[in-house]
Amino acid sequence: MQSVMTSPDNEEIRSLTALLLPLTDRTLIVPNVAVAELIPYRAPQGNDDLPDWFLGLVNWRDLRLPLLSFEVASGEPAVAAGNQARILVLNAQGGRSHVKFIALLVQGIPRAMKVDSELAAADVPLAALELAAVDADGIMAKIPDLLALENMLAEHGII
Numbered sequence: 001m002q003s004v005m006t007s008p009d010n011e012e013i014r015s016l017t018a019l020l021l022p023l024t025d026r027t028l029i030v031p032n033v034a035v036a037e038l039i040p041y042r043a044p045q046g047n048d049d050l051p052d053w054f055l056g057l058v059n060w061r062d063l064r065l066p067l068l069s070f071e072v073a074s075g076e077p078a079v080a081a082g083n084q085a086r087i088l089v090l091n092a093q094g095g096r097s098h099v100k101f102i103a104l105l106v107q108g109i110p111r112a113m114k115v116d117s118e119l120a121a122a123d124v125p126l127a128a129l130e131l132a133a134v135d136a137d138g139i140m141a142k143i144p145d146l147l148a149l150e151n152m153l154a155e156h157g158i159i
Contacts, residue, residue: 015116020141021088022108024071024079029134029141032112034090036101041085052078054158058103060089066158067103073149074127084108094150099159102150113137 019035021028037060044056044067053073057064067087072078088104113136122133122140129149130142153159 015114017112018115018136019110019112020136020139021104021106021110022084024082024107025076026071027136027139027141028070028144029115029136030090030144030146034093034146035110036089036091038106038110039087039089041081041087041105050158051152051156054153054156055105058087060087060101060103063101065089065101065103066153067105068149068153069105070129070144070149073152074129076127079105079107081105082107090146092150093147094154096150096154096159099150099154102153102159104149 017032018029019032021030039060042058044058047054047056051072053069055067055069058067059065069079084107086106086109088106088110089101090104092099092101115134115136120135122135124133124140126133126142129145131145132143134141134143150159
């Protein structure tokens with residue numbers, strides 16, 4: 001994550017707010033501007049003959065969003081939605097005019113934290129779709145490749 005940015009009026013921004021996303025077997029970290037909303041879990045509809053990481057479609061604000069499992073997309077076994085499961089609505093990154101949002105299954109409520117250039121990189125093995133790992137206040141957090149997730153949806157004709 002880049003921590004020194006400029007605002008529209010060219011003032012330096014030295015930190016940003018990130019969200020720690022609890023999954024079943026890891027924690028992801030994303031800038032909070034990547035997130036549109038956190039909603040209660042609801043069972044997705046339809047998933048016939050599609051990859052296991054695509055959990056189905058969920059309704060959100062008059063839209064049907066593809067819901068996916070990051071764990072399965074990155075090569076781990078399928079996980080069930082636990083009793084703390086939520087759906088994280090992410091702003092799409094790929095510039096497709098017909099795709100504004102995608103949804104990700106998370107296993108709890110994300111936690112906000114400020115990050116800056118002092119965020120320490122961690123030298124740990126990365127799974128597919130993980131760009132890097134960081135030590136976020138003592139929590140090992142992985143930076144997900146959100147664009148790759150969106151591209152996977154497109155490659156399979158889901159979006």
